[in-house]
Amino acid sequence: MSARARLRLCALYPELMNIYADRGNLIFLERRCAWRGIELRYERRTIGEPLEGERYDIIYIGGGQDRDQRLCAEDLLAHKAAGLHAALAQGAVLLAVCGGYQLLGRSYEISPGDELPGVGIFGARTVRSAKRLIGNIAIEVQPQALGGLLGGAGQLSRGGRLLAGFENHAGRTLLDDGQAPLGRVVRGHGNDGASGFEGAVREGAIGTYLHGPLLPKNAWLADLLIARALRIDPRELQALTDDLERAAHACALRAAGVRAWV
């Protein structure tokens, strides 16, 4: 891999959509790139600004408070939709977490009877429920779900890989027929608390309810995103001393009631 590799990352509404310390994901990506000599250029696009999708290799959107979600939903449609679709068409990676995931479906019910149109990256609609789904969560990602991200490398071992995190959402996200989930719930609630599905994947885009800093809990996913953004096989990435990363992954899995396979 070239030592002068460079990636451009765009965070959408980072000052609004950071309710659960979403910036942990950005810190995590930036450090892991830096330790490998990859330059990660960080830019932000917020309300009223256009998104030039072709400029970016990685796009990130986190979760926000209700008021901010509404502002962002309107702005996504008005100023970001075309850029998002263009970025994905060019092979960029998109990670949408919690509220950001909800806003990228076909529609999002922000309060009872008040439905906002989404930008339709994912074939999913989100309805509201009175009861929040809260707690530690572990999911098992199916290799085929990440086929688009892996570029056929088939990296995932043992029938899937585990993701650990925390969820806290009133929305119930219902996937359309043909929309692939990110994984199956091992512990926790996932998309709707009933289907057993969690998240959604389309091409390079991942949506998930594992909120806030999920990458620090799942370094393997961070590396998958970096590799895909570089358009290389994840196995080509320089290995790092991942002692704390593995321990943190096991710790978060344990909190969700799952014993790590390491």
Added chain:
Amino acid sequence: MSAARTRAAVALARSANALARLAGSGGTSLPGRLLLRLEPSALGHLAERLRAGSAVISATNGKTTATAMAAAIFAAGGQPVLFNRSGANMAGGVAGTLLELPGSNGAQPPLLGLFEVDEMWLAQIVDALAPRQIVLVNLFRDQLDRYGELEEIAARWSTALSTPPGSAADCGLCADDPLIADLGQAAAGPPTYFGIEDATAASEVPFHALDARHCRRCGAPYRFERLFVAHLGHYDCPSCGAKRPRPQISAQQIALDGARGSRFTLHTPAGSATVSLRVPGLYNIYNALAAATIAHIRDVPPATIARGLGSFVPAFGRAEALALDGKELRIMLVKNPAGATEVLRTLAGAGEQLCLLGILNDRIADGRDVSWIWDAEVELLAGRLTALVCSGSRAAELALRFAYAGVERSRIAVESDLRRALAQALAQVPPGSTLYALPTYTAMLELRRLLGRGGRSLRRGQ
């Protein structure tokens, strides 16, 4: 009739209290909860015996310290006080404190009740106690899995201030927290505002740390002229004209003294006085101002307020200092990004190379979700740590946070057993120096228990 039932319930709950103490688990809210189970209106009946009335303080951060500071001020003025010193701040905890009320004796001077109250319990406890003062200090993001979003809490507090008996209380509000200051609209009488007036004390606060960015009235983003602690500062709303009220109680000419304390001039409508605090950081100056506000409303002169604040010794994990074999252990509770960032900023300002024991638990009282550590400005300590030991139920995740903040991995150890972690961290502190322990709430309780019971063996093991 129900007063008679209260007497019977109190007798039973007191026995439970005595039993709990015998069993060595004093200071729990269990007897108070039992009392409320037996007699739901006991809180109000007992509070009637506080002949000087009561005052309540709530906040996301600092309420334990602010309440203890207020108690120190009234003690300096010779006013007998009853307060929930152990930090048990829900209805059961307040009831448990009221169980300590001495039997009615007309000869005693009138007693004042000071209560820190959990954010979610404010309305209910105000309802039961009918306090004469309600002081609200700040609102930060904290345990979203339990408390929900900030604006929900602000709305509940607004109702508590605008309906009886809360509407009969004098209220003290932090002028520098836009969410809190705006509650002045709901108050029945004119509020007493407190805040920091020293522009030179403004700090570099990263924008992502702002928990209140949008005007509570119109939704437009606030314009912050300067910030002191997180989103606490001088601000206005360019859209609707809402602006920071001028505080009647203020801190000026502030001089911070690292992790040890601070000095400032306290201004009140009744005069000024110089205050020396033995707790560090601007966040503790806000706590002192909250305490001073209650005292001022109750006509305590500024000199007495300053004397009380100067005598205040930190306790219960809030910059509490303990001596351990010629070394000092300073416990600084951390529980949410804004509070943790202020603690980290204070440590960074101490200008030394530090040894740290970080303890991250994820029990219900800590918040099950530990995401928040990524929003704390851990980067402030990069290059300043000689050793870091991480412990607690999420030790590895805390260690990872420090590694990604730029702390060398060779200086980081993970030890989930707290006793071993403490010994390991202490061993790396030179004699005469300080080990800073940064525990979450239940970790702080564990640490104190360990020091209380196993302190001796731990010292021998040195």
